[in-house]
Amino acid sequence: MPTSQPIKAFLDKGPEYLPSVSVDCVIFGFHENQLKVLLLEFKHTKAFALPGGFVFKEESTDEAATRILWERTGVKDIYLEQFHTFGEQNRGNWDVHKATMSSHGFELEVEHWLLQRFISIGYYALVDFSKVQPTPDIFSDLGDWYDIHQIPALILDHNMIIDKALETLRLMLDHKLVGFNLLSETFTMNELQSLYETILDKKLLRANFQRKMLSLGILERVKKKFSGKAHKPPYVYRINQNQ
Amino acid sequence: MPTSQPIKAFLDKGPEYLPSVSVDCVIFGFHENQLKVLLLEFKHTKAFALPGGFVFKEESTDEAATRILWERTGVKDIYLEQFHTFGEQNRGNWDVHKATMSSHGFELEVEHWLLQRFISIGYYALVDFSKVQPTPDIFSDLGDWYDIHQIPALILDHNMIIDKALETLRLMLDHKLVGFNLLSETFTMNELQSLYETILDKKLLRANFQRKMLSLGILERVKKKFSGKAHKPPYVYRINQNQ
DNA sequence: TGGGTTTGCATCAATTTGATACAAACTTAT
DNA sequence: ATAAGTTTGTATCAAATTGATGCAAACCCA
Known part of the structure; x- marks a missing residue:
């Protein structure tokens, strides 16, 4: 040994x-x-x-x-x-x-x-x-x-x-708005929702999730993301910590 | 010494x-x-x-x-x-x-x-x-x-x-319904509300507090309390843990 | 018996949440 | 070019929850 x-x-x-x-x-x-x-x-x-x-x-x-x-x-x-x-x-x-x-x-x-x-x-x-x-x-x-x-x-x-x-x-x-730390600096609303769904282990309604997150007033919209996917490109967000 | x-x-x-x-x-x-x-x-x-x-x-x-x-x-x-x-x-x-x-x-x-x-x-x-x-x-x-x-x-x-x-x-x-532990086994709604107000350090509306507590379904109404006070006697409650 | 008090609860307004719908923006297939 | 197929962003309406007010009931005291 x-x-x-x-x-x-x-x-x-x-x-x-x-x-x-x-x-x-x-x-x-x-x-x-x-x-x-x-x-x-x-x-x-x-x-x-x-x-x-x-x-x-x-x-x-x-x-x-x-x-x-x-x-x-x-x-x-x-x-x-x-x-x-x-x-x-x-x-x-x-x-x-x-x-x-x-x-x-x-x-x-x-x-x-x-x-x-x-x-x-x-x-x-x-x-x-x-x-x-x-x-x-x-x-x-x-x-x-x-x-x-x-x-x-x-x-x-x-x-x-x-x-x-x-x-x-x-x-x-x-x-507490803690989940963001698991994502990269910028992320789409879809990614954020998936994160929440995974952690909470339940499905959330897309429209309502978006409404709630935006109402917090800490998400800063960076730009439209050209994903190359065959659909409307999502916005990309970043956290506005100093808000 | x-x-x-x-x-x-x-x-x-x-x-x-x-x-x-x-x-x-x-x-x-x-x-x-x-x-x-x-x-x-x-x-x-x-x-x-x-x-x-x-x-x-x-x-x-x-x-x-x-x-x-x-x-x-x-x-x-x-x-x-x-x-x-x-x-x-x-x-x-x-x-x-x-x-x-x-x-x-x-x-x-x-x-x-x-x-x-x-x-x-x-x-x-x-x-x-x-x-x-x-x-x-x-x-x-x-x-x-x-x-x-x-x-x-x-x-x-x-x-x-x-x-x-x-x-x-x-x-x-x-x-979590944790506050009860600070009261004696039976208590009035007023005592419970005072407890919440003290811990949270803010006033609560009586009617709404009562509605919320009762809606939890864990308060068992014991009897009317004859307080000897010059007003309608309050109910006395106890927690129904096994509910 | 009437006045003063607190209690229990009803009621209505305001807000929040749940659910659905639809137009916009993109790619791909024709 | 155009239509079909996606997902996204948001509007809208219903349902549920919460906020605020009012009032009758039940008690004591004078």
Whole structure:
């Protein structure tokens, strides 16, 4: 079994982290009319997990989440919000960590910091799918997008974390204009509606959706889009944040 | 300076707690048409703080919050909900703890567990004011209710925690029937309306409020109340949870 | 018995939401 | 060129919800 230098470096960082506290990120993206979540797949063990990490003693939990997000997606300035902290005593089977490290050639003793109890602060992020290059971490073969309806079994309580994140996102969509962050800078009304329909998982009436969005007064009409499609070209919108 | 046995016992418990994690409770009550928050006032130092505590290694954070709530109010089965986790690196002036302990005759070394960085998981509780006997803890002279508009300066970031709790409560009031928990088991429509007006901080039209509440279909009319007042006696309601 | 009060509810107006329709603007096929 | 087939933008009307006002009922007190 090979031992890896980066992993040793990571394990040695234990004392720099705030004990007992971890951060997990549910990174939402939107592509081809599907709501996606970014997942990591561990090397060797092939277990799936949310991108997560620990909090340095000299950073806030928000900063830690931002950092983890950046490490996983290569993007900064991302819409990121804390939504729940998961503090069950037994959040699932911690053997995964032992097994993962073992597969890398590190046999952790029972008292190792990585095998202690951690609570997890959950953050969800809304990113522009097209701007993101999923980046595996040192434990992962690959990071990839998964349709929200086709999430595999994840380690620990990560499936529950995703459920809660989605629930929160749906709630937020109602009274905060948060969805735009999942689209590129400019978008058509159709794209926006598809996004809403996907997140809320229900059909909306086109005319009424348009009326409601326009009435908010924050959509700026950029131009007609020449799509090359055989129909009237739609307007392209951008958010007018300073309105 | 006297040293106190209970405080020594508390300090010795350090190893039983999950490091870095604390819980703070914003306990809301409703009395004489005012929204109240339960605060503790420390002995000697006279600093004000939210009731809070630490999480035992063998309990969940929810259980810890429930326990702390019970210790402070003597009530179990309380509506309790986590609303935010406060994870700033510097959540305020940690000297209060050093000073408090010093005032009790304990000089803590810098590395003492109580002086380390803690994140705080915020819970808010909605309690029936009449059922609660505020109980000071070993550091506090007294626990008492404070009008939400007259909160004194609190230690650390506790003022911010209250603000966030109130914000969450207002949000929740809109789409969850959560307010009832602040009233006694039976109540009049007027009391319910006063509660809403106080939390939302705005006047509501009586007729419309009644219409809306009744339309929810969860209020059970118990009887007419003979208030002894010189007017038509109001109905008394109870929540029909199983509806 | 009448005055003062609050309660419960009806009523109507104003606003918001749901549903449908239709002309405009584009491409493609003839 | 023109007709057919799309989707888009918006108007329109019905239905539902919310805002505002009024009034009779039920109580106490004098």
